[in-house]
Amino acid sequence: MEEIPPVPARMLNEVAYCPRLFALEWLNREWADSADTVEGRTVHRRVDAETRAGLPEPDDADAPRVVRSVLLGDATLGIVARIDLVEAEGGVVVPVDYKKGAAPDVPEGAWEPERVQVCAQGLLLRAHGYSCDHGILWFAESRRRVEVCFDDALVARTLELRDVARAIATDGRLPPPLRDSPKCERCSLVGICLPDEHYALQEEGATVRPLYPARDDGMPLYARLQGGSLTKDGDEIVVRDRGKEVGRARIAETSRVAVLGNVTVTTPLLRELAWRDIPVAFHSHGGWFYGSFGPANGRNVMTRIAQHRAAADPARALAVARRFVHAKILNSRVLLRRNGEDVPDNTLLRLQELAADAARAESLETLLGIEGVSARFYFEQFSRMVKTGLRAAFAMDGRNRRPPRDPVNALLSFAYACLVRELTVIVGQIGFDPYVGYLHQPRYGRPALSLDLMEEFRPIIADSVVINAINNEVVQLDDFIVRPTGVSLGDAARTRFVGVYERRMDELATHPTFGTRMSYRRILEVQARLLGKVLLGELPEYPEYRVR
Numbered sequence: 149m150e151e152i153p154p155v156p157a158r159m160l161n162e163v164a165y166c167p168r169l170f171a172l173e174w175l176n177r178e179w180a181d182s183a184d185t186v187e188g189r190t191v192h193r194r195v196d197a198e199t200r201a202g203l204p205e206p207d208d209a210d211a212p213r214v215v216r217s218v219l220l221g222d223a224t225l226g227i228v229a230r231i232d233l234v235e236a237e238g239g240v241v242v243p244v245d246y247k248k249g250a251a252p253d254v255p256e257g258a259w260e261p262e263r264v265q266v267c268a269q270g271l272l273l274r275a276h277g278y279s280c281d282h283g284i285l286w287f288a289e290s291r292r293r294v295e296v297c298f299d300d301a302l303v304a305r306t307l308e309l310r311d312v313a314r315a316i317a318t319d320g321r322l323p324p325p326l327r328d329s330p331k332c333e334r335c336s337l338v339g340i341c342l343p344d345e346h347y348a349l350q351e352e353g354a355t356v357r358p359l360y361p362a363r364d365d366g367m368p369l370y371a372r373l374q375g376g377s378l379t380k381d382g383d384e385i386v387v388r389d390r391g392k393e394v395g396r397a398r399i400a401e402t403s404r405v406a407v408l409g410n411v412t413v414t415t416p417l418l419r420e421l422a423w424r425d426i427p428v429a430f431h432s433h434g435g436w437f438y439g440s441f442g443p444a445n446g447r448n449v450m451t452r453i454a455q456h457r458a459a460a461d462p463a464r465a466l467a468v469a470r471r472f473v474h475a476k477i478l479n480s481r482v483l484l485r486r487n488g489e490d491v492p493d494n495t496l497l498r499l500q501e502l503a504a505d506a507a508r509a510e511s512l513e514t515l516l517g518i519e520g521v522s523a524r525f526y527f528e529q530f531s532r533m534v535k536t537g538l539r540a541a542f543a544m545d546g547r548n549r550r551p552p553r554d555p556v557n558a559l560l561s562f563a564y565a566c567l568v569r570e571l572t573v574i575v576g577q578i579g580f581d582p583y584v585g586y587l588h589q590p591r592y593g594r595p596a597l598s599l600d601l602m603e604e605f606r607p608i609i610a611d612s613v614v615i616n617a618i619n620n621e622v623v624q625l626d627d628f629i630v631r632p633t634g635v636s637l638g639d640a641a642r643t644r645f646v647g648v649y650e651r652r653m654d655e656l657a658t659h660p661t662f663g664t665r666m667s668y669r670r671i672l673e674v675q676a677r678l679l680g681k682v683l684l685g686e687l688p689e690y691p692e693y694r695v696r
Contacts, residue, residue, distance in 0.1 A: 154221050155313045157229035157268035163309045163316075164261035167323040169337055171316050176448040176579065178340050204236050206277035213237070222275040226310055231269045235284075243269035243283045250290040257294040258285050260305070267306045270298045320450060322684065332359055339670075342677060345662055349678075349687055356662040363654055363667035366403030366426075370646055371411045372639065374433065378405070380417040402426055404573065406566075408642075409433035427573040435562040435642070437569045440576070448579020454683040455597070459584050466512055468600075468682070468690055469587035473519045475604035475692035477503040480526045482695050483607040487615060488532040495529055515587070519603075523547060526607075530556070533615045541625045542618050551634025558628060558635045559617065559645065563610035564602070566649055571598040574673050578680060601676055604693050609652055609668055617648045661691050 155174075162170040172178040203215050213236045221228035233244040245266045252259055266283035273280040285294040296302070316323060325332075325343030332338050339360035348354040371378055373389045380386070385402065387395040399420060405428045407413060413428060418441060421428055429440040458464040481499040484491050502522040509515035527547045534542050534556075544556040552558040572582045572595045585596025587603065602610075617623050627641030637645065653669045666674070671693065681687045 152226075152314050152317050154223065154226050154228040155310055155317075157227055157265050157272070159313060160227070160268050160306065160309045161261040161265040163313045164264050166326055166329075166331055166335070167312065167316060168325050168341060168343075169335060170313060171322045172337055172340060174313070175317065175320065175322070176450060178337060178448060178579075203234060203241070203278075206239065206279070220269075220272040220276060222272055225271060225275050226314065227268050227272055229269050229272055231272075234273070236278075239279055241273050241278045241280050243273060243280070244293075245269065245283065245285055247285055247287050248289065249287060251285075251287040251292045251294050256296075258296065263296045263302060264306050264309055266296050267298050267302050268310070271303065271306065322450075322686070324686075333357075339673075340677065342674065342681075345674070345678070346681065346686065348662055349691055356664050358664050361670075362656055362665055363670055364403045366401055367397075368404045368406060368650060369397050369402050370406045370408065370643070371413075372408040372433075372643065374410050377412040377414065378407075378417055379414045380420050385417060399424060399426070404429065406431065406569065408435065425577070427577070429569045429573060431565065431569070435565045435637075437565045437572070440569065440573055451579045451680045451684060452581055454680075454685075455580055455584055458683050459586060459590075462512070465586040466509070466515065468679070469512060469515055470507055470509055471690040471692050472587050472600050472603040473506040473509075473515055473522075474503050475694050476519070476606060477506060477522045478694055479604055479607040480522065480611075483611060484526065484529055484533065488529055489536065491529050491532050495525055498525055512587070512589075519587075530611075533619075535619045538618060538621075551636070553634060555623075555625065555628045555635055555637075556614065556618070558637050559614040559623065560610065562637060562642070562645065563613050563649060564606065566646075567602050567605065567610050568595060568598045570653070570669065571595075571601050571672060571676070574676050575601065578673075578676055580676070580680070601672070601679065604675075605668075605672065608695055613645075613649045613652050616652070617645050620648075622648055660694055660696060 159170055159174050162173060203218060204213055215234045215236065216232070218231040218234050219229075220231065231243045232246045235242045235244060243266055245262070247258075247262060251257065256263060262285055266285055270280045270283050281298055283296045283298065285296060286292075287294065325341055325346050327343070327347060329343070332341075332343050335341070344354070344356040344359065348356050369385065371387060373387070373394070376387065376389045376394075378385055378387060380399075381396075383399050385397045385399055385405075386393060387397070402421075404426060405413075405421065407428065408431045410433070418428065422441070427440050430438045432438065458468065477499055481496055481503070484499075485496055499522055502518055502525070506515060506518045506522075509518060524546065527544070531539055531542065531544055542554075542556050544554050547560070548554070548557050549561050552561050575582050575595075575597055580597055582595040582598050584590055585598075585600040588594065588596035588599040590596055622644050623637065623641045627638045629636045629638055654667050656665045656667055657671065658665050659671060659674070675691075675693055678687065678691055682690045
């Protein structure tokens with residue numbers, strides 16, 4: 149069996165707080181910033197700068213010394229730590245751990261996770277021959293030092309948590325989420341763990357608290373300047389058109405960057421965006437999605453292994469694919485019923501029947517056939533959702549692409565490209581392989597999993613955006629470039645259409661399963677993470693996203 153690496157002392161803090169949090173961070177390499185984590189890095193900024201002089205020898209009783217950012221590890225103890233600060237005097241050393249908040253009003257002076265972490269640091273110092281009987285927790289908000297005595301009970305608890313961490317690492321499975329715990333409210337990974345959603349899908353009547361922000365704080369940046377460039381200037385992205393500055397955007401307020409066409413992105417900017425976990429997506433000038441550049445993804449190995457195992461199992465792959473198609477057909481039906489004028493009853497009935505057929509399809513080939521028939525019925529009536537006065541101008545003869553032969557199909561293709569880009573970034577950040585799917589089989593260059601997850605959202609996001617843009621005359625017939633080979637959207641209209649798309653992605657909707665309100669962009673991430681829970685065996689089946 150492969151040897152388990154030493155457990156970081158800060159991870160013992162996480163095990164004491166929540167074993168699942170530890171597993172998400174250490175096994176799956178998941179991370180998400182919150183206001184608390186950002187503030188914590190600020191507090192640590194000074195002590196993170198390593199002191200040139202190292203620790204004195206254990207038997208050195210010379211003048212007092214303070215050493216910052218001390219890295220220690222011990223294979224026998226099985227722990228490693230970077231200690232914020234070590235105070236050494238008279239042969240005795242004291243580890244000092246910096247905390248951003250206020251000292252809690254508890255008899256021990258600090259919570260158990262914090263005491264365990266500094267105790268682990270003290271045990272490391274002892275393992276290296278130093279005399280160390282207590283540590284210090286420095287609480288920045290209250291500017292108070294709290295002494296933590298390394299008594300037998302605390303040492304035993306620290307070693308017990310080390311063993312728990314090693315057992316979780318050996319098992320390789322995520323511990324269950326905490327149930328109705330107030331700890332979840334301050335956890336930066338709550339939007340990844342989804343504890344309440346986890347139990348709501350297993351227990352009827354379980355409530356879901358709004359524990360994470362309903363939408364992203366940042367805004368997307370679209371660059372569509374042929375011959376233009378994006379460069380870094382301090383904390384800002386500078387947009388230039390043929391060398392002339394035309395705009396700036398603060399990197400801290402940018403959620404993602406989409407590049408359309410021949411736009412140069414400099415290496416310093418790419419490096420900064422990757423460091424800040426801000427993805428950059430590349431499209432053709434016409435909107436075709438090529439791929440993305442972003443932070444180091446794929447560290448969540450267990451989810452990716454589970455994804456590949458399910459894809460190699462025809463029965464499991466079919467079970468997941470059926471859910472995608474079933475939800476897509478029903479969502480298409482709802483969109484027609486809500487927005488279509490005089491949609492034939494037999495079309496709505498037929499879509500309902502096809503959805504039922506999809507739910508019990510016995511093979512992937514049969515399921516794909518059902519999906520194709522439902523798409524034909526749906527797009528035959530698509531124009532009925534366009535206003536009467538605009539219907540003739542925006543007529544369409546079913547779905548066509550590569551290239552699209554009419555304005556409506558040109559809009560649909562662009563909207564689908566934007567949506568698949570969104571999902572490719574999301575599944576990559578989670579740790580999935582975007583190119584291994586269940587409904588869409590692997591094919592060179594095709595993000596199959598992104599296309600799978602997109603199915604149930606095609607009608608309610610992409611198609612809805614197209615209908616909105618046409619009916620509100622955001623795009624008009626003279627905005628399109630018509631050639632014998634196909635139809636494309638002009639540059640100015642493309643910018644306006646992107647505005648409609650982004651407003652839809654930022655729009656809050658009530659999740660039909662959980663009852664919580666969140667943006668559609670957040671909903672896409674939640675659904676992808678729920679798929680991960682299914683593949684890892686934490687949930688029995690994928691919960692479809694269906695509008696009513």
